[in-house]
Amino acid sequence: METGFDNDAYVRLQAERIRDRIGQFGGRLYLEFGGKLIDDYHASRVLPGFEPDAKLQMLTTLRDQLEVVIAINAQDIEKSKVRGDLGITYDEDALRLADFFRSQQVPVAGVVLTRYAGQPAADAFRRRLATLGIPCALHLTIEGYPHDIDRIVSDEGFGKNEYLPCSKPLVVVTAPGPGSGKLATCLSQLYHEHRRGVSAGYAKYETFPVWDLPLTHPVNVAYEAATADLGDSNIIDPFHLEAYGKTCTNYNRDVEVFPVVRALMERIAGESPYMSPTDMGVNMVGSAITDDGACREASCREIVRRYFQAACHVKRTGDGQDAQARLELLMKQAGVDADLLPARSAALLKAETTGAPAGALELPDGTVVTGRTSDLLGAASSTLLNACKAVTGVDPDTPVIAEDALEPICRLKTRFLHGHNPRLHSDETLIALSQSSATDEVAAAVLEGLASLKGCDAFFSVILSEADESVYRKLGINVCCEPRYEGLGYYHR
Known part of the structure; x- marks a missing residue:
C-alpha cells in the first residue's frame, strides 16, 4: 500500500x-x-x-x-x-x-x-x-x-x-x-x-x-x-x-x-x-494527508473488510442484518463491491479446484499467493507459510518444516488432547517453523518473512477458527472470510 x-x-x-x-x-x-x-x-x-x-x-x-x-x-x-x-x-x-x-x-x-x-x-x-x-x-x-x-x-x-x-x-x-x-x-x-x-x-x-x-x-x-x-x-x-x-x-x-x-x-x-x-x-x-488517492484506495478496502466482518457476524450469531445491509449501501456509495480484494477471487478459485477450504494473501508487491488444506496443515497455516516463502524468495516447494516434526504434534492433538482435527493451526505451525529455524537456515529466513506481511490482506473461503484469526491479527494481517463454515454442523469453534 x-x-x-x-x-x-x-x-x-x-x-x-x-x-x-x-x-x-x-x-x-x-x-x-x-x-x-x-x-x-x-x-x-x-x-x-x-x-x-x-x-x-x-x-x-x-x-x-x-x-x-x-x-x-x-x-x-x-x-x-x-x-x-x-x-x-x-x-x-x-x-x-x-x-x-x-x-x-x-x-x-x-x-x-x-x-x-x-x-x-x-x-x-x-x-x-x-x-x-x-x-x-x-x-x-x-x-x-x-x-x-x-x-x-x-x-x-x-x-x-x-x-x-x-x-x-x-x-x-x-x-x-x-x-x-x-x-x-x-x-x-x-x-x-x-x-x-x-x-x-x-x-x-x-x-x-x-x-x-x-x-x-x-x-x-x-x-x-x-x-x-x-x-x-x-x-x-x-x-x-x-x-x-x-x-x-x-x-x-x-x-x-x-x-x-x-x-x-x-x-x-x-x-x-x-x-x-x-x-x-x-x-x-x-x-x-499527502496522497489522496492512496487514502481513498485504502479506505475502500477497509469498507469491504467491514462488510465481510459484518457478514461473518451474522453467520455466527444470527444477528446484525441491519448493519450488513448498511454496509452494502456504503460499498455502493464508495463505488466498490465484495470482489475489490484480489485475495478473495484467488481463495475461492483455490477452494473450488481443491475441493477444500483455501486461503490467499496479497503480498506487499501485489502478488497473490494461495494456500490449501492438507492432511497436516489447515488453509490458514499453509497460506501463511507460502506467503513467508514468497516474500523471502524461497521456492514454494522447498520443505522448511520436516514432516516428522509435524506428525508428533498432530498425534498429540488427537490422541492426548482429544481433538477431532489433526491439522495444525497457524500458531502451532509457527512454533514448528521456529523449532526448525534453530538448525535450518532456510527455515530461519522464512520465519523472518513474517515481518513483511504486516498490513497485507488475506482472504479465506470459510470462517477461520478463533486461534487462526488471532494469530493473523497479532501479525498485523487484515483477515476477511467468506461467510460460511467448513462443515455443516450446528456448533462451530
Whole structure:
C-alpha cells in the first residue's frame, strides 16, 4: 500500500492546534478524547502512514502541560461490560489505561465514576482505586440530562458531583469505551472550575469523521462502515454552514447534541466560544494527508473488510442484518463491491479446484499467493507459510518444516488432547517453523518473512477458527472470510 499520510507532520500540527486552543481559554482546557487513544489500527488502515500510536506521540510532546482523567460509567462496571477487542472488563481497562499513561510519564489525575447511583460493583471498584492510591470522583445521574439546563447547571445538577482536582493546563478526558460519560465529565469539571474562579474551556478531539474532507470521501465513508452497527452517520454540519457559509463534515450525534452543549457552556461560562460542533473540534488529520488517492484506495478496502466482518457476524450469531445491509449501501456509495480484494477471487478459485477450504494473501508487491488444506496443515497455516516463502524468495516447494516434526504434534492433538482435527493451526505451525529455524537456515529466513506481511490482506473461503484469526491479527494481517463454515454442523469453534 502506498503511503498517503505524513505522521510526523500530523503530530506537529495537532500539538500546535491544541496549544492554540489552550491559549484561547487562558487557563485550563478539558479535551474530550474520542476514539482510541492508543492502538488506533482503523486509522492506520485508512490513512497509510498513520502510526497506531500517533495520538500518543502527539500527546507526549505536550507532556509538561498534560494530565489525564479516565471516565467510566458505573452502570458498565455493574454489568461487567467487556471491551470486545481486548476481552477485558471496562474497570480493568481503566486500570490498564492508568498503567499505560504512567509508563509514558503522563500523570493521571484520577478516575471519574459517571452515572453513579450506589451500584455495589462501582463501590467495590472505588475501594480498589483507593487502595491503589488513585483519586476517584463520583458523578451522579442527573434527572433531565442533557435537556433540563436549569437543573443541570445548578447545585442540584453538576453541583452535586464531586470535583476531581486538576492542576495542568491540558486535561485529556478519555474512557475505556463509548457511553462512558466523557462529555458530561468535561462539563461538570468546567462548572466546578468556574465556581472556583478558574478560567477553563472545553474542546473535542475526534479522528473521524475528518471535518475538512467531503462527506462522501472514502475516508469518511470508512468511518461510517466502522460504526455501522451503531446506526449513526456522517452529515453536513448545518450550524457551521449557517455561521460561516462553509461545508464541513461532522457526526450526527455531535450535531444533534450541539444546541444543548452550547446552552450548557453559556450557562456555565456566560457565553459559548463555539458557533458549531465543528468549531469545538481540534482535528488536524486532513492537513497531514499527502496522497489522496492512496487514502481513498485504502479506505475502500477497509469498507469491504467491514462488510465481510459484518457478514461473518451474522453467520455466527444470527444477528446484525441491519448493519450488513448498511454496509452494502456504503460499498455502493464508495463505488466498490465484495470482489475489490484480489485475495478473495484467488481463495475461492483455490477452494473450488481443491475441493477444500483455501486461503490467499496479497503480498506487499501485489502478488497473490494461495494456500490449501492438507492432511497436516489447515488453509490458514499453509497460506501463511507460502506467503513467508514468497516474500523471502524461497521456492514454494522447498520443505522448511520436516514432516516428522509435524506428525508428533498432530498425534498429540488427537490422541492426548482429544481433538477431532489433526491439522495444525497457524500458531502451532509457527512454533514448528521456529523449532526448525534453530538448525535450518532456510527455515530461519522464512520465519523472518513474517515481518513483511504486516498490513497485507488475506482472504479465506470459510470462517477461520478463533486461534487462526488471532494469530493473523497479532501479525498485523487484515483477515476477511467468506461467510460460511467448513462443515455443516450446528456448533462451530
